[in-house]
Amino acid sequence: MGVLRVVNLGVKVGEKKILKNVNLFIKEGETFVLFGPNGSGKSTLLNALIGNPSYKVTSGRILFKKVDITNLPTNERVKLGIGIAFQNPPKISGVKLIDVLRYCARVGGYGEDKILELAEKMRMTDHLYREINMGFSGGEVKRSELLQLMLMNPDLVLLDEPDSGVDLENVALIGEAIRTLLERDKEEGERTKSGIIITHQGHILDYVDADYAAILYNGRIACIGEPKDILNQIRNHGYEGCLAKCLANMENSE
Ligand SMILES: Nc1ncnc2c1ncn2[C@@H]1O[C@H](COP(=O)(O)OP(=O)(O)OP(=O)(O)O)[C@@H](O)[C@H]1O
Numbered sequence: 001m002g003v004l005r006v007v008n009l010g011v012k013v014g015e016k017k018i019l020k021n022v023n024l025f026i027k028e029g030e031t032f033v034l035f036g037p038n039g040s041g042k043s044t045l046l047n048a049l050i051g052n053p054s055y056k057v058t059s060g061r062i063l064f065k066k067v068d069i070t071n072l073p074t075n076e077r078v079k080l081g082i083g084i085a086f087q088n089p090p091k092i093s094g095v096k097l098i099d100v101l102r103y104c105a106r107v108g109g110y111g112e113d114k115i116l117e118l119a120e121k122m123r124m125t126d127h128l129y130r131e132i133n134m135g136f137s138g139g140e141v142k143r144s145e146l147l148q149l150m151l152m153n154p155d156l157v158l159l160d161e162p163d164s165g166v167d168l169e170n171v172a173l174i175g176e177a178i179r180t181l182l183e184r185d186k187e188e189g190e191r192t193k194s195g196i197i198i199t200h201q202g203h204i205l206d207y208v209d210a211d212y213a214a215i216l217y218n219g220r221i222a223c224i225g226e227p228k229d230i231l232n233q234i235r236n237h238g239y240e241g242c243l244a245k246c247l248a249n250m251e252n253s254e
Pocket residue numbers: 013014016018036037038039040041042043044045054
């Protein structure tokens with residue numbers, strides 16, 4: 001069953017058209033990896049999926065669990081089961097991490113004990129009463145974002161560069177957490193959680209055996225394939241070379 005269907009999506013930020021015609025279909029239990037050059041619109045796509053009002057949908061539709069969410073506010077999308085870990089979440093003075101975690105735990109149906117258990121697991125116990133993201137290191141920000149997601153327990157997990165700027169030990173911790181969040185240790189047919197992971201270097205792929213990947217380029221999604229294969233092609237041929245190869249393969253198979 002399809003959990004997310006994005007049809008002909010166009011999105012602009014301010015006056016700039018970023019996404020032109022994005023089409024995406026994700027089944028229940030599937031994890032999808034999105035590559036693409038800086039500024040190609042990967043974060044824009046995730047922001048549009050979660051309903052950030054700065055990202056205006058100019059065309060197309062977003063369907064989640066068969067509900068048209070294109071015009072729904074973010075809190076309604078969260079209630080339906082979408083969660084996001086931002087690349088650069090805001091620092092909010094006066095709001096402590098624990099306050100945000102309590103909101104997340106309410107969404108996920110968990111109590112205070114689960115907050116403490118997962119905070120320890122994500123090594124964030126010492127940060128609970130600090131203002132959120134204020135002075136957090138890069139790795140701490142990523143662990144905090146994941147902790148929030150773990151407490152919300154969403155059905156569709158949107159992860160914007162969870163592995164960027166993270167040291168090797170933290171990549172392992174984050175990788176294990178994402179694997180659990182996306183139920184990657186369960187058998188294929190038993191997974192109910194789906195995800196989109198944006199990554200540049202692909203470190204996270206050492207921990208999460210994603211189902212497939214694609215490149216966002218020129219406002220569109222192209223070059224769908226096996227994640228490590230696509231990553232190698234990008235490494236060896238660059239984005240444009242990779243896209244040219246994909247096009248050639250498609251023509252040969254027709
Ligand atoms: N609030 C904004 N106002 C103006 N332009 C914006 C805004 N947010 C994003 N953009 C522009 O939209 C384009 C796409 O940005 P986006 O962050 O989606 O790219 P990305 O693929 O995630 O890049 P990266 O790999 O560098 O994180 C960029 O040119 C960016 O400058």
